Amino acid sequence: xxxxxxQNLRVAFHTRNGVVRAxxxxxLSVEKGQTVGIVGESGSGKSVTCYSMLGLIPMPPGRIEGGxxxxxxxxxxxxxxxxxxxxxxxxxxxxxxxxxxxxNPYMRVGDQVMxxxxxxxxxxxxxxxxxxxxxxxxxxxxxxxxRVRQYPHEFSGGMRQRVMIAMSMITRPELLIADEPTTxxxxxxxxxxxxxxxxxxxxxxxxxxxxTHDLAVVSEVCDYVNVMYAGRLVESAPVGELFRNPRHxxxxxxxxxxxxxxxxxxxxxxxxxxxxxxxxxxxxxxxxVRNAENGYLCLTDRDPEIIEIAPGHRVQxxxxxxERGNA
Amino acid sequence: xLRFTVSRxxxxxxxxxxxxxxxxxxxxxxxxxxxxxxxxxxxxxKRSLQERYHLDKxxxxxxxxxxxSYFAGDLGPSMKHQGMWNAKIISDSWPVSLTIGLMAxxxxxxxxxxxxxxxxxxxxxxxxxxxxxxxxxxxxxxxFVMGPLLIALFGIKLRWFNVGGWYEATDWVxxxxxxxxxxxxYIARLTRGGMxxxxxxxxxxxxxxxxxxELKIVTHHALRGGLIPVVAYLGPALAGITTxxxxxxxxxxLPGLGSHFVNAAVNKDYTLVLATTVLFATLLVFVNFFTDIxxxxxxxxxxxx
Numbered sequence: 001x002x003x004x005x006x007q008n009l010r011v012a013f014h015t016r017n018g019v020v021r022a023x024x025x026x027x028l029s030v031e032k033g034q035t036v037g038i039v040g041e042s043g044s045g046k047s048v049t050c051y052s053m054l055g056l057i058p059m060p061p062g063r064i065e066g067g068x069x070x071x072x073x074x075x076x077x078x079x080x081x082x083x084x085x086x087x088x089x090x091x092x093x094x095x096x097x098x099x100x101x102x103x104n105p106y107m108r109v110g111d112q113v114m115x116x117x118x119x120x121x122x123x124x125x126x127x128x129x130x131x132x133x134x135x136x137x138x139x140x141x142x143x144x145x146x147r148v149r150q151y152p153h154e155f156s157g158g159m160r161q162r163v164m165i166a167m168s169m170i171t172r173p174e175l176l177i178a179d180e181p182t183t184x185x186x187x188x189x190x191x192x193x194x195x196x197x198x199x200x201x202x203x204x205x206x207x208x209x210x211x212t213h214d215l216a217v218v219s220e221v222c223d224y225v226n227v228m229y230a231g232r233l234v235e236s237a238p239v240g241e242l243f244r245n246p247r248h249x250x251x252x253x254x255x256x257x258x259x260x261x262x263x264x265x266x267x268x269x270x271x272x273x274x275x276x277x278x279x280x281x282x283x284x285x286x287x288x289v290r291n292a293e294n295g296y297l298c299l300t301d302r303d304p305e306i307i308e309i310a311p312g313h314r315v316q317x318x319x320x321x322x323e324r325g326n327a
Numbered sequence: 328x329l330r331f332t333v334s335r336x337x338x339x340x341x342x343x344x345x346x347x348x349x350x351x352x353x354x355x356x357x358x359x360x361x362x363x364x365x366x367x368x369x370x371x372x373k374r375s376l377q378e379r380y381h382l383d384k385x386x387x388x389x390x391x392x393x394x395x396s397y398f399a400g401d402l403g404p405s406m407k408h409q410g411m412w413n414a415k416i417i418s419d420s421w422p423v424s425l426t427i428g429l430m431a432x433x434x435x436x437x438x439x440x441x442x443x444x445x446x447x448x449x450x451x452x453x454x455x456x457x458x459x460x461x462x463x464x465x466x467x468x469x470x471f472v473m474g475p476l477l478i479a480l481f482g483i484k485l486r487w488f489n490v491g492g493w494y495e496a497t498d499w500v501x502x503x504x505x506x507x508x509x510x511x512x513y514i515a516r517l518t519r520g521g522m523x524x525x526x527x528x529x530x531x532x533x534x535x536x537x538x539x540x541e542l543k544i545v546t547h548h549a550l551r552g553g554l555i556p557v558v559a560y561l562g563p564a565l566a567g568i569t570t571x572x573x574x575x576x577x578x579x580x581l582p583g584l585g586s587h588f589v590n591a592a593v594n595k596d597y598t599l600v601l602a603t604t605v606l607f608a609t610l611l612v613f614v615n616f617f618t619d620i621x622x623x624x625x626x627x628x629x630x631x632x
Contacts (some may be wrong), residue, residue: 005512056535096536103531105628106551116537152625167537 001031001073003207004175011045014060018279022048023300024231026067027306030175035201035208037218037239039229039254041275046211049228050177052264053077054092055084060095084265090120093168095197097180099160104154109136110148113167120171130181135166138203141197158189162196167202176201179211205301215258219243224312227251230286234308234321237313247309249291251320258318284316333490333632335619341614346608347397348602351390354592354600361406363597380406380598393601402602407594413602416587419605422573424583427502432561432568435514436508440557442511443518446528447553448545450519460514465512474505474578491580503580506568517560522553555625562618566611570603 011023023045030036039047049055053069053076065270069076070091076084088094093116096102104112113135124132128154129148136144139162152160161181168176180199182190198221210222218225219239226236227250235248246252253271255261260270273290285291285298298320306318313323328531362368362376377383381392396403402413468476481501482490490500525531526549534548571585584603591599623629 026515053534056532084539086536086540088536094533094536096529096533099527102533104534106549107548108628115534115539119538119540120542153628164533 002211003032003068004030005068006049006053007070009049009052009069010065011048011057012065013057015279020279021063022231023052023279024229025313026231027214028226028233030207032174032207033201033205033207034224035210035222037197037210037222037225039212039215039218039225039226042226043275043278044205045227045231047179050179050209050211053093054088054177055079056079056088056094080135086120089116089168089173090171090175092177093173093174094177094179095161095164095168095181096274096277099157099164099183100130100184101127103160103177106154107151107292108148109150109152109163112152113148113163113170114215116167116171118226128248130215131170132147134165135170137164139163139166139200141156141166151209151249157185158193161185161189161193165193165196168232169204173206177209177211180213181210182214182217183212188215194306197221214258215254222283227254230281231278232286232303232316233314234314235315237310237315239312241313242284245310245313247313247315247322248287248318249293250287252324253290253292279301285321286322291320294323296320297323328632335616339609339616342612343605343608347394347578347605348390350601350604351393352386354595354597355386355391355480357595359595361597363595373619380404390605393598396535397605403598405596405599407591407599413599415608416599417584417602418580420584420587421570423581424576424585427506428565428569428571430499430503431510432505432565434503435510436561437511438507439511439514440518442515443557444522444545444550444553445518446515446519447522448541448592450523455519459519461513462512465508466516467474468509470505470574471574471578472503473508474575475506477501478578491578493581498579502575504580505578506575509539510564510568513560513564514557517557518553521550521556525549525553544629551625556623558618558621558625562614562621563611566607566614570607570610 001179003004006029009026010021013022026045026049028036028038028049028059028159037223038049040046048057052062052063052064053071064077067077071087076087089254103109110129110132112121113185115124117123117128117259118125132148136147141159141162143149147155152163155163159269164181176197181197182193185193187221194217197208200206210217212218220238224236225239225242227234227242230298233245235242235251237245242251243255256269257271259268271290272292276286276289283302284300285304288295288298288300300317304316304318304321308314362373362382374383381389384392392402401605402417403413405413408416433611437539442458442462446455449455478490478501481487488497489495494499531544531548534544539548569586571583573585573589575581576583576585587599588603588607590596591603619631623631
């Protein structure tokens with residue numbers, strides 16, 4: 001049984017400008033100790049997928065319209081707020097994109113790091129403090145005894161992300177959701193933070209969901225990849241399989257867009273157009289208008305279904321996107 | 328901290344001195360004359376009065392004499408209140424204003440901050456809407472409307488309090504309530520704004536992701552930052568509210584300091600205008616100093632230099 005098994009998750013935001021279908025029929029699963037990537041452009045629904053399972057989207061306007069999310073056999077979507085709160089920060093933790101704004105500037109770092117222990121394990125300050133110091137030491141922060149008394153603005157961006165990692169892992173969670181943990185960091189720091197997440201993951205045996213738009217990061221750390229576009233999964237496969245044999249036109253376009261793989265001096269390849277407005281999305285393949293290969297073949301009358309074309313390799317069944325074009 | 332205190336003290340001296348100088352010359356620039364009366368007075372009497380208040384001397388001489396007496400702690404005699412010293416006028420009336428002002432402030436904070444916090448937490452619900460409508464009403468209703476309304480209800484109809492005057496131990500209640508409700512409305516709106524800004528920050532999402540209960544998110548994670556605009560407003564407001572309000576004192580017939588600010592200026596009571604203005608400036612500078620310390624304590628990013 002997978003640690004987390006999401007089936008057919010649907011999330012919508014009911015706004016003044018119409019219903020935004022942020023997540024439509026997403027299914028994914030995470031095995032114990034596995035690292036699963038969710039890749040996609042901004043607004044493709046990768047964060048909302050994870051936030052909605054944990055009750056972290058504002059409701060209203062957000063609404064979970066269907067699906068299940070079984071975590072260790074229990075459906076997160078059916079839990080009460082108190083039950084979910086008992087899981088958040090204890091069995092499922094999160095780290096976020098921007099370490100500059102994700103820590104509370106008005107609280108000492110130590111108080112923030114030990115907060116999960118105090119809430120979930122009922123430890124008093126004196127009991128939690130040595131653990132917080134140890135946790136900071138484990139993520140490579142020097143002089144943790146002094147650093148616990150400091151405020152976030154006294155830390156650099158990379159150090160703050162280390163604090164976030166220490167804070168999220170202090171309760172030894174079974175699942176860590178990392179929402180673009182390296183996007184806001186310098187390239188040199190990115191590698192260190194990724195290595196640190198992997199190292200902590202190995203030490204604690206946690207599973208990781210890595211939300212990112214950086215395919216290089218995915219290829220480096222993930223076991224399994226889900227590609228999202230316009231609120232739907234377009235393709236999911238084990239990482240090696242996906243990079244060897246991308247079947248969907250969107251996945252292929254994403255890979256063509258990796259700057260390092262393109263000839264030097266040439267114009268960088270970008271996917272034409274913009275992601276569609278999720279409030280105005282009609283039926284049919286959402287990638288149709290941007291598909292430079294052979295979008296004229298894409299489905300227009302009905303949404304493409306997900307089919308399994310190889311063991312563990314699923315893709316949206318749209319003729320225009322599956323057919324390898326010559327563009 | 329020591330450097331901060333010393334530098335702010337020096338600043339305070341400069342500010343108060345500037346206020347003193349400006350006020351001294353500006354009251355004398357205004358048309359009219361403190362000794363002008365409807366009845367004609369004998370030239371000898373007028374001359375002796377001018378002598379008593381140094382009005383016969385040149386402006387620089389008057390200025391030097393007044394400055395000297397202020398340094399000696401002497402605020403001089405009032406020009407309009409016969410035989411009264413300004414220091415005595417202030418020490419008689421200020422306690423009244425101070426009592427009412429502090430009580431009004433307590434009422435304002437006790438109503439305004441909880442109302443603002445609840446409105447922010449329950450934003451865009453009926454709770455928020457009704458709290459903010461009440462606040463808007465409180466801001467829009469001037470003291471000279473609110474005061475008589477409270478008098479009509481609690482003074483005349485229910486007879487819980489005196490309708491005015493300063494005789495019994497409960498006489499502060501109605502004037503303090505009138506001022507307090509108006510300030511509570513401002514504070515509620517400021518608190519709501521400050522809390523909303525903080526509650527939309529990323530670190531509140533982090534706290535939720537850690538499983539922090541909603542109430543603790545408000546009290547532990549949001550309140551400290553959310554109250555900074557309120558504290559920054561309350562500092563200067565404290566100086567204004569504790570030196571009395573002309574309107575409130577007129578409505579409730581109170582012997583407070585607020586009416587002296589207005590009456591002294593109308594009466595061309597040069598020395599009393601100067602004394603009350605310098606007092607207010609000193610108080611304001613003092614209160615701002617403490618506000619800055621409090622804001623620095625609330626916000627660890629602020630350094631006192």
